[in-house]
Amino acid sequence: MSEAVEVDGQIRADLPPLEVEHVSVRFGAIKALSDVSFAVAPGAIHAVIGPNGAGKSTMFNVLSGVYKAAEGQVRFGDARLDRMRPYQIADVGVARAFQNIALSGAQSVAENLMLGRHHLTRAGFLSAGLRLPRATREGRRHGERVAEIAEFLDLGDKLHTPVGVLSYGDQKRVEVARALCTEPRLLLLDEPVAGMNAEETERMADAIREIRSALGISIILVEHDMGMVMSLADRVTVLDFGRLIADGTPAEVQTDPEVIRAYLGSGNETDPSLVAADAPTDPPESRP
Numbered sequence: 001m002s003e004a005v006e007v008d009g010q011i012r013a014d015l016p017p018l019e020v021e022h023v024s025v026r027f028g029a030i031k032a033l034s035d036v037s038f039a040v041a042p043g044a045i046h047a048v049i050g051p052n053g054a055g056k057s058t059m060f061n062v063l064s065g066v067y068k069a070a071e072g073q074v075r076f077g078d079a080r081l082d083r084m085r086p087y088q089i090a091d092v093g094v095a096r097a098f099q100n101i102a103l104s105g106a107q108s109v110a111e112n113l114m115l116g117r118h119h120l121t122r123a124g125f126l127s128a129g130l131r132l133p134r135a136t137r138e139g140r141r142h143g144e145r146v147a148e149i150a151e152f153l154d155l156g157d158k159l160h161t162p163v164g165v166l167s168y169g170d171q172k173r174v175e176v177a178r179a180l181c182t183e184p185r186l187l188l189l190d191e192p193v194a195g196m197n198a199e200e201t202e203r204m205a206d207a208i209r210e211i212r213s214a215l216g217i218s219i220i221l222v223e224h225d226m227g228m229v230m231s232l233a234d235r236v237t238v239l240d241f242g243r244l245i246a247d248g249t250p251a252e253v254q255t256d257p258e259v260i261r262a263y264l265g266s267g268n269e270t271d272p273s274l275v276a277a278d279a280p281t282d283p284p285e286s287r288p
């Protein structure tokens, strides 16, 4: 069972836990995930960590419907995510922001964010094209919400700027804003600070905290930056070679002998036991 979390602000009333039960995924002879179970409490910031090749991306791809689990279930309230296609998963309120920015560089921030509203648009393309009153009203409403979300992520003054000319940190925040534009109840963040410098990382961590407290939604992140994970997450699931080796609070997993062994044995430089909760973040990595 998922444990309740304490949140600054209100958790959305219609927010179920996410329950991953006995999930396995195979690629030929490779078991990318073996019998993995964990739960994400409503309103939690929940991190999935592990050394390279541990199965983190595979887990995210299962949660977002890109990969099908060979065994096991993923439940989000009544919805069986493991039986759904990606667009159906988006429809039940699960949105993913991608690690490698998947934005249209020539289009403005507003245009990119509007794409996130697409599945919420009722007026069909024809009435929108003909500028019928209902479509115009709806377009205005979506435009206002897009502006609000951009403001929330400190992008308010960049709404009409082409995404391609923004800094890397700004582009990553547009990616998160676009996911938020789908009005999710569960936000999946795929390495949200990969390649960021310390200042950009701190800004993104603040934005994630604000998203949770202002919107009261659940957030799952896969992240390599251990300092950020330990200071941000309520709970941490640790994978290694496709198996779950620990699941607990940051303080619990940091001192778990199996976690320490997995990190030291993997050649990963960041040993979670050595990172204090308020430690400064890693130096910037090379950018994609």
Ligand SMILES: Nc1ncnc2c1ncn2[C@@H]1O[C@H](COP(=O)(O)OP(=O)(O)OP(=O)(O)O)[C@@H](O)[C@H]1O
Binding pocket: 027, 030, 031, 032, 050, 051, 052, 053, 054, 055, 056, 057, 058, 059
């Ligand atoms: N599409 C695929 N085809 C074959 N093998 C795959 C595929 N995707 C992942 N794998 C394998 O599954 C295992 C888990 O990989 P995964 O990418 O999920 O790990 P990860 O924890 O995200 O690693 P990293 O931190 O390096 O991104 C690895 O052995 C990987 O080589």
